[in-house]
Amino acid sequence: MCSILGVHDARPGADLRPLRPLALSLSALQRHRGPDWSGVFAAPACLLVHERLAIVDPAGGAQPLRSGDGRLALAVNGEIYNHRELEQDLAAPYDFQSKSDCEIINALFLQEGPGAVARLNGIFAFALWDEAQQRLVVARDPLGVCPLYWGHDGDGRLWVASEMKALARLCDDVSAFPPGHVYDSASGELARFHERAWRDYETTRGVTVAPQDLREGFERAVHRQLMTDVPYGVLLSGGLDSSLVAACAAKFARQRVEDGDRSEAWWPRLHSFAIGLPGSPDLAAAEKAAKALGTVHHGFTYDFVEGVDALPEVIRHVESYDVTTVRASTPMYLLARRIKAMGVKMVLSGEGSDEIFGGYLYFHKAPDAREFHAECVRKLDALHQFDCLRANKAMMAWGVEARVPFLDLEFLDLAMSLDAEAKRCGGGRIEKALLREAFAGALPDEILWRQKEQFSDGVGYGWIDGLKALAGQRVSDAMLAEAALRFPVNTPQTKEAYWYRELFERAFPGEACARTVPGGKSIACSSPAAIAWDAAFAAAADPSGRAVAGVHQAAETAEVAA
Numbered sequence: 001m002c003s004i005l006g007v008h009d010a011r012p013g014a015d016l017r018p019l020r021p022l023a024l025s026l027s028a029l030q031r032h033r034g035p036d037w038s039g040v041f042a043a044p045a046c047l048l049v050h051e052r053l054a055i056v057d058p059a060g061g062a063q064p065l066r067s068g069d070g071r072l073a074l075a076v077n078g079e080i081y082n083h084r085e086l087e088q089d090l091a092a093p094y095d096f097q098s099k100s101d102c103e104i105i106n107a108l109f110l111q112e113g114p115g116a117v118a119r120l121n122g123i124f125a126f127a128l129w130d131e132a133q134q135r136l137v138v139a140r141d142p143l144g145v146c147p148l149y150w151g152h153d154g155d156g157r158l159w160v161a162s163e164m165k166a167l168a169r170l171c172d173d174v175s176a177f178p179p180g181h182v183y184d185s186a187s188g189e190l191a192r193f194h195e196r197a198w199r200d201y202e203t204t205r206g207v208t209v210a211p212q213d214l215r216e217g218f219e220r221a222v223h224r225q226l227m228t229d230v231p232y233g234v235l236l237s238g239g240l241d242s243s244l245v246a247a248c249a250a251k252f253a254r255q256r257v258e259d260g261d262r263s264e265a266w267w268p269r270l271h272s273f274a275i276g277l278p279g280s281p282d283l284a285a286a287e288k289a290a291k292a293l294g295t296v297h298h299g300f301t302y303d304f305v306e307g308v309d310a311l312p313e314v315i316r317h318v319e320s321y322d323v324t325t326v327r328a329s330t331p332m333y334l335l336a337r338r339i340k341a342m343g344v345k346m347v348l349s350g351e352g353s354d355e356i357f358g359g360y361l362y363f364h365k366a367p368d369a370r371e372f373h374a375e376c377v378r379k380l381d382a383l384h385q386f387d388c389l390r391a392n393k394a395m396m397a398w399g400v401e402a403r404v405p406f407l408d409l410e411f412l413d414l415a416m417s418l419d420a421e422a423k424r425c426g427g428g429r430i431e432k433a434l435l436r437e438a439f440a441g442a443l444p445d446e447i448l449w450r451q452k453e454q455f456s457d458g459v460g461y462g463w464i465d466g467l468k469a470l471a472g473q474r475v476s477d478a479m480l481a482e483a484a485l486r487f488p489v490n491t492p493q494t495k496e497a498y499w500y501r502e503l504f505e506r507a508f509p510g511e512a513c514a515r516t517v518p519g520g521k522s523i524a525c526s527s528p529a530a531i532a533w534d535a536a537f538a539a540a541a542d543p544s545g546r547a548v549a550g551v552h553q554a555a556e557t558a559e560v561a562a
Contacts, residue, residue, distance in 0.1 A: 002063070003030035003051040003162035004075040004148075006127040008136040008185060009155075015044045016157075023047045026166045032317075033077070033162060033396045039063045041073040046129040046136060048075040053399055055079070055228050055346055061100035068095035071132050072109065076102045077162050078124030078146050079403065081224040086119060101227065102126075109137065114184050118193040121224075121409045125177070127160050136185040142194035143352070143407050144179030144384025147319075147392055151175060151512070158185075163393070164319045164508065164516060174512050179384045198416040201373040207419050211438040214415065218438075221408035222248035225348060232346040233339065235402070236272035236295065238285025240432060240450060241350030241359070243293075245405055246272055247442045249348055250293045271344060275300045275335040276459040289447045298342070302334050304466045310334060312503050317397040318390060320517050321504035323497050324525055325390050327467065331459045332394040340398040347395065351387045352406035354525075355379040356415045357423050357432045359452055362524045364426040365533040373420035378527040380416075383407075385518045386525070471496040490519035 005027040009016050020042055027038070027049035034051030041048040041064040050063035056079070065074040080086075083101040086108065087094075094107035102124070108116035109128060117139045125148035128137040138160055140148045150160045151171025160177065161167050167174045177183075180194035197203040209217075222245060226232070234246040253270040272295035274286035283299050290297035307330045315321065318329045339347065354360050358372055366372040388404070395402040405411070418434075425431040436448050475495035483498055484491045489511050492498040508514070520528035523537040531537040 002053050002077045003027065003033035003166075004077050004125065004127055005030065005049040005159075005161045005166055006075060006129075006136070006138075007047045007153075007157055007159045008129075009045055009157045010134075010185060011156075016047045017042050017044065019047060023049050026161070026170065027051060029166045030161065030163050032399060035399045037062055039075075041066075041075070041129065043073075043129065043131060045134055046073075048073055048127055048129060050075045053345065053396075053401060055230055055401055056101050057099040058229055061098045061102075063100075063102075065100060065103050065106060066097060067106050067110070068097055071130065072106045073129045073131070074102070074106050074126060075128075076105060076124055076126035077148075078102065078122055078126065078141065079225075079227065079401075080104055080120055080122040080124065081227060081408070082119075082121040114139070114182050115193065117182050123403070123407075125162060133186065137182065138177065139182040139193070140177050140179050142180040142409060143380065143388060143412075144176075145388045145392060145404060145407060147384075147389060148177040149174055149516075150177050150183075164513060165316070168508050168510070168513050172510070172512055174516070176384070176516050196413065196416070198413065199377050201370045201420065204373065204417055204419050207417050208422060209414060209418055211434075211440075214435070214438040215442075217411050217414045218244070218405065219248050219251070221405040221411040222348065223252055224408060224410075225403045225405050226252055228346050230345045231271075231343055232348070233271040233273055233344045234295070235335075235347050235349045236274050236286045236289055236297070237282040237350075238274065238287070238289050238447060238450070239282070239350070239452070240436065240448065241353040241406065243289045243350075243443050243447050244353075244435070244439055245348050245350050246270075246289065246293055246295060247439070248405070250295060269296050270294075271296045271298065271342070273298050273300070273335060273339055273344075273347065275302060275331050275338070277301065277304065277462055280459050282459055285447060285450060288444060292444050292447070298338070300335060300338050302331065304462065306334065307331065307463065308467075308470065311500075312506070313397075314394070315500060315503045316507040318393040319504075319508065320385075320389060321492075321497070321500040322386065322517055323494070323500065324522070325386055326500045327464055329390045329394040331463070332390065333397055336395045336398040336400045339395075339400050344400065346401045346403065349391050349395075349402045349404055350406060351391050351402075351404045352380075352383065352412075353432065353435070354452070355383055355387075356406060356412065357435050358420070358425065359432045360525050361431065361452055362526045362530060362533070362537070363424075363431060365537070366424065366426070366530075367533060369419065369421040369424060371533075372424055375527060375530050376416070376420065376423075378529060382518065382527065468496055471499045474499055487514070489514040490517060493521070 031051045034053045036054045037052040039050045048064045080101045083104040086104050114137045123141045123145035125140045125146040149164045151174035183190045236246050276283040314330045314333045391402045475498045
């Protein structure tokens with residue numbers, strides 16, 4: 001992964017080249033995402049700046065990627081996992097200038113136009129300039145795994161950037177570029193390119209998938225995302241999702257060793273990484289999973305004070321004041337620094353499984369399959385504001401790329417086409433039972449059937465409890481009572497939320513920045529709509545999994561929103 005920054009001025013006679021120093025200085029605010037190299041393309045109507053984290057073709061593949069005739073310039077943050085298949089399907093030969101997987105975007109654009117972005121299976125955010133047509137095309141992957149923001153400066157010029165910090169003080173209308181959309185300056189239109197029939201529950205009714213097909217589909221997703229020319233690892237919390245990712249990655253790492261094939265440098269010793277407070281549930285479970293899978297495991301600890309010390313930088317990097325996001329981003333941010341120090345530049349992670357399979361504990365209260373499915377869709381639509389944002393930005397704060405096989409588009413279509421009746425939990429059936437059954441024998445039963453722990457809970461219950469207690473000391477009752485006066489947008493409802501909002505405002509002042517973060521009540525990471533599933537949810541809404549009384553084994557009984 002990398003960072004991109006671009007500016008386009010469509011006015012006749014415009015010349016952006018004098019803005020090159022400004023563009024470089026703004027791009028430098030994102031350089032943690034791409035510490036390996038910087039590249040610039042400058043034309044009168046368009047400037048593109050790229051900060052590179054070299055994962056594929058590290059010796060070549062410098063960006064912006066140019067077409068052989070110089071017509072196109074592409075700045076892209078991402079990975080295109082099906083680039084080889086797309087290259088084979090090109091209607092006409094294309095003169096590739098590098099071995100970068102992302103150059104296929106230039107080839108497809110020349111032959112098919114902006115609509116070709118719908119054929120990409122990957123994670124991406126890009127800005128493509130067509131000099132011949134004086135045309136800018138901007139797009140973001142369907143789930144929003146890669147961050148992207150846009151806005152206009154005081155002269156009406158359009159700016160795009162990977163992170164909001166590059167635009168926050170320049171564009172009064174800064175906002176998140178919507179996932180699954182493409183913008184074409186030729187028409188001035190923003191269009192959705194990713195539409196799926198499975199969004200409507202009726203198209204999934206009665207659809208089943210054999211456990212073996214589900215398992216093989218996920219294994220293919222992990223295999224695709226092992227595309228790398230640098231050392232990689234896996235994040236292993238000891239929960240179901242990260243353990244399944246690690247199990248599949250370990251399988252393919254072993255195969256490469258046995259076959260004696262190093263042609264793609266899929267590193268044979270698989271390293272796994274975990275973090276938590278001393279004695280955390282995740283650290284203990286991760287050790288068991290790693291031992292069973294044979295990974296080279298690294299379990300790190302942090303103490304509460306270290307976590308609190310990091311909060312201002314965590315919020316500056318993840319660009320959010322959402323309580324769950326901040327809670328979970330902090331240990332991930334600390335872990336990323338450790339991983340970077342070990343020379344690993346890419347990790348596989350388990351985000352997305354809970355949204356696809358209804359893995360959060362509040363799903364036990366879903367009234368029927370239709371509403372269960374609707375909540376899965378709502379969660380996927382919002383994922384770019386929560387778990388995708390956290391995993392990407394917390395890891396990329398230290399130049400470590402996080403890939404998410406559960407959100408592989410081919411696997412997503414397979415899993416979301418299922419009738420949610422087969423995914424439902426409750427009545428004695430554990431969450432994600434379908435997924436667990438598909439991977440019978442792949443993990444020790446104590447890991448395969450471990451109850452869901454949200455990352456911010458699993459690192460140690462003392463983390464959340466300590467944050468609440470400290471917030472109570474830092475934010476007075478009077479401050480919270482007048483919160484609406486200071487924060488009219490998404491007014492914080494708890495002292496913890498107020499504290500994080502203060503830290504956010506220092507780095508990102510203004511209502512436009514505040515509006516990029518979602519608001520509304522949540523119970524154990526639910527959408528606001530799901531709070532209606534249980535009367536107890538509205539009275540005790542909290543993003544911790546322990547808020548689901550009667551389901552979580554260590555459920556809180558006290559007032560959880562205090």
